[in-house]
Amino acid sequence: MKNISILSTKKLKSNQKELLLNADFSVDEADFIKIKSISFQIKNKPDLLLFTSQNGVKSVLESETLNELKQTPAICVGSKTKKLLEDNGFTVLESEEYASDLAPIIQNKFNKNHIAFFAGNLRRNVLPIAMQKANIIYDEYLVYENTPNHEKINSVVNAILFFSPSGVYSYLNQNKIENQICFCIGTTTAEALSGITTNIVIANQQTVENVIEQCINYYK
Structure with a gap:
């Protein structure tokens, strides 16, 4: 598996981040919502x-x-x-x-x-x-x-983890979605990406851990 770079649109807990690091992903993270x-x-x-x-x-x-x-x-x-x-x-x-x-x-x-x-x-x-x-x-x-916390991401990433519609809107204020795979915590979050991308994977459960699990399984 090539080196996969992940962006989380919220700061992850150390044990959550560890799941991605143990799968040999590189991880960027930023809180797009306060x-x-x-x-x-x-x-x-x-x-x-x-x-x-x-x-x-x-x-x-x-x-x-x-x-x-x-x-x-x-x-x-x-x-x-x-x-x-x-x-x-x-x-x-x-x-x-x-x-x-x-x-x-x-x-x-x-x-x-x-x-x-x-x-x-x-x-x-x-x-x-x-x-x-x-x-x-x-x-x-x-x-x-x-409240939104707009942030410009300069690094190139393969996948983005989204946890709320407001997180999607805040991210899109300063950034674009091109070929990245978007992993969403639920259908409402996925709907916020409608018309922007079809590269969407929705979690089975509305938990951060399940979003991460879907991401790891996708690239396995």
């Missing part, structure tokens, strides 16, 4: 918490009302989000990899609940629309801000 937690105040006592990302959980973990919130069960998008919640003492009733899969569960199983929805500034409309259609009472809390 995440900032935002403080919030609970307006009405919920009986169900809704999270769509680890960033939402991380912000809630900084809240003064954390211990109180832990008494309320949660539902979430993503296996890593579920793990982070459970590792910090939350009870997770339902978890799906995609918001579109969680939406009908919320409509059918939790339509009598008062939901606290913890979101970022770039959140999609899938779950709010689903809850509105089912006349579900919910309060939305903006708990983190996602």
Whole structure:
């Protein structure tokens, strides 16, 4: 196998980077997105918490009302989000990899609940629309801000790892995609590359590790 150069559009943890290095890839990495937690105040006592990302959980973990919130069960998008919640003492009733899969569960199983929805500034409309259609009472809390961090990459790479649509847009602000293979964490991220490239591989699970695994398997 020739020397393969990989660009990750977010800084990897050391064990994640090690997976690529052990596969004899060279690795460049840069954070194309900056995440900032935002403080919030609970307006009405919920009986169900809704999270769509680890960033939402991380912000809630900084809240003064954390211990109180832990008494309320949660539902979430993503296996890593579920793990982070459970590792910090939350009870997770339902978890799906995609918001579109969680939406009908919320409509059918939790339509009598008062939901606290913890979101970022770039959140999609899938779950709010689903809850509105089912006349579900919910309060939305903006708990983190996602801002682009444009960076020019001068090195030539064979593949790019993308972890969010906003990461795609931030990368494209200063860089082009030519012949590189793009490995995406999910279908929503892949959709952000529509019309730009067809060299796309989508992870089986929405985890950084699975994106890396797909990349390694592709070049084996």
